[in-house]
Amino acid sequence: MLNVKIDSFFYQHQTILENINFQVAKGEHLALMGESGSGKSTLLKVIYGLLHLEHGEIFWGQVQALGPQFNLVPGEPYMKYLSQDFDLMPFTTVEENIGQHLSVFERETHEARIQELLQLIELEQFAKVKVKNLSGGQQQRVALARVLAQEPEVLLLDEPFGHIDNFKRNSLRRNLFSYLKSQNITVLTASHDPNDVLPYADNIMVLRQGRTVAHQKTKKLFRNPPDYYTASLFGEVNEVPISILKSYAEIDASVLIYPHEFLPSKKSGLEVTVTDSFFKGEHYLTKSENEEGIVIYFNCQKRLKSGDTVFLNVSLDTINNRLNIEPGTDTKGT
Numbered sequence: 578m579l580n581v582k583i584d585s586f587f588y589q590h591q592t593i594l595e596n597i598n599f600q601v602a603k604g605e606h607l608a609l610m611g612e613s614g615s616g617k618s619t620l621l622k623v624i625y626g627l628l629h630l631e632h633g634e635i636f637w638g639q640v641q642a643l644g645p646q647f648n649l650v651p652g653e654p655y656m657k658y659l660s661q662d663f664d665l666m667p668f669t670t671v672e673e674n675i676g677q678h679l680s681v682f683e684r685e686t687h688e689a690r691i692q693e694l695l696q697l698i699e700l701e702q703f704a705k706v707k708v709k710n711l712s713g714g715q716q717q718r719v720a721l722a723r724v725l726a727q728e729p730e731v732l733l734l735d736e737p738f739g740h741i742d743n744f745k746r747n748s749l750r751r752n753l754f755s756y757l758k759s760q761n762i763t764v765l766t767a768s769h770d771p772n773d774v775l776p777y778a779d780n781i782m783v784l785r786q787g788r789t790v791a792h793q794k795t796k797k798l799f800r801n802p803p804d805y806y807t808a809s810l811f812g813e814v815n816e817v818p819i820s821i822l823k824s825y826a827e828i829d830a831s832v833l834i835y836p837h838e839f840l841p842s843k844k845s846g847l848e849v850t851v852t853d854s855f856f857k858g859e860h861y862l863t864k865s866e867n868e869e870g871i872v873i874y875f876n877c878q879k880r881l882k883s884g885d886t887v888f889l890n891v892s893l894d895t896i897n898n899r900l901n902i903e904p905g906t907d908t909k910g911t
C-alpha cells in the first residue's frame with residue numbers, strides 16, 4: 578500500500594499542494610487528472626523523492642520514502658518515475674538503453690527480457706538504432722521500457738503518451754497497462770487525456786489548484802462527476818438548469834449532462850435551435866441554444882444546419898443519478 582500524506586508543499590512561498598491524503602493499494606492503478614498547473618507533476622515528484630516534503634510523509638508499506646535530503650541519488654529502489662523529459666543515453670542504441678537497467682545477476686535472461694520490452698513498446702526493428710536518431714515519440718517509448726526494465730513495485734508515469742502519435746498510442750496503452758496489471762505493479766498516471774485514463778485506471782483523483790476535488794472509482798466518477806470542473810476533464814459537458822427540463826421544474830438546481838446523454842428528436846423535449854456542428858468522426862457535436870440563450874451541446878448522427886429546431890431528451894435515470902435521487906421518488910414538477 579502506498580500511503581501519501583501531504584499537508585503542504587511550497588515552491589518559494591507559493592503553496593503548490595495542500596491537504597492531499599490518499600492510499601493506493603498494491604497493483605492498483607490510480608490516475609491523476611487536473612488542468613495544466615493543478616499540481617500533478619509536482620505530486621509525482623514529491624512522491625518519488627525529487628522534491629523535499631517538509632510537511633507530510635510518504636510510505637510504501639512500512640518503508641518511508643525519505644526524499645532528496647536523505648538519498649544521494651533521488652528516488653527509492655522500489656519506485657520508478659517516468660518524467661515528461663525522458664532520461665535517455667542518446668549515443669547508445671535502444672537495446673543498450675534498456676539493457677543498462679537490467680540486473681547484473683541475471684545476464685543469461687537479458688536478451689529475452691530486452692526482446693519482451695522491445696515488443697511491448699513495439700520497437701523491435703529499432704533495437705540497434707542509436708536513440709538520438711529516433712523521433713520524440715519513439716524516444717518516449719524507449720524511456721518507458723527503461724523504467725520497466727528496472728522492475729519497479731510502484732511506477733509513476735507523467736503524461737506517458739504525450740509525444741506518441743494516435744497511430745501507436747492506442748496499442749501502446751493497451752500493451753502497457755495490461756502488462757502492468759499482469760505484473761501487479763502499482764501505477765500512478767498523470768494525464769490530461771481521458772483516453773489514457775477511462776479504460777485503464779481503477780480510480781481517479783482530480784486535482785485543482787493543488788487540492789483534491791475528487792477521488793473515486795473510475796466509472797463512478799465519470800457517471801457521477803461532483804462538479805463541472807471534474808466532468809469537463811472527460812470532454813464537453815453541459816451544466817443545465819433543471820428548470821428548463823420540464824418535468825423537473827420545481828427543483829432549483831443545475832445538472833451536468835454529457836452531450837451523448839441527450840437524445841435528439843423531431844417531436845417533444847427541450848426545444849433548441851442549432852447554431853453550429855462539428856464533425857467528430859462517429860458523430861457530430863452539435864451546438865445549440867434554447868429560447869433563453871442557454872447553450873447546449875449534444876451529439877447527433879447527422880449534420881444539422883444552423884437554424885434547425887431540435888427537441889432534446891435525457892433519461893430520468895441520468896438526472897436522478899446526478900441529483901442523487903433514489904429511483905421511484907416523485908420529482909415531477911409538471
Ligand SMILES: Nc1ncnc2c1ncn2[C@@H]1O[C@H](COP(=O)(O)OP(=O)(O)OP(=O)(O)O)[C@@H](O)[C@H]1O
Binds near residue numbers: 613615
Ligand atoms: N520549479 C518550479 N518552481 C516554481 N514553481 C513551479 C515549479 N514547477 C512547477 N511550478 C508551479 O507549480 C504549479 C503546479 O505545476 P505542475 O507542473 O505540478 O502542474 P501539472 O498539473 O503537472 O501541469 P501540466 O499538466 O501542465 O504538466 C504550477 O503553478 C507551476 O507553475
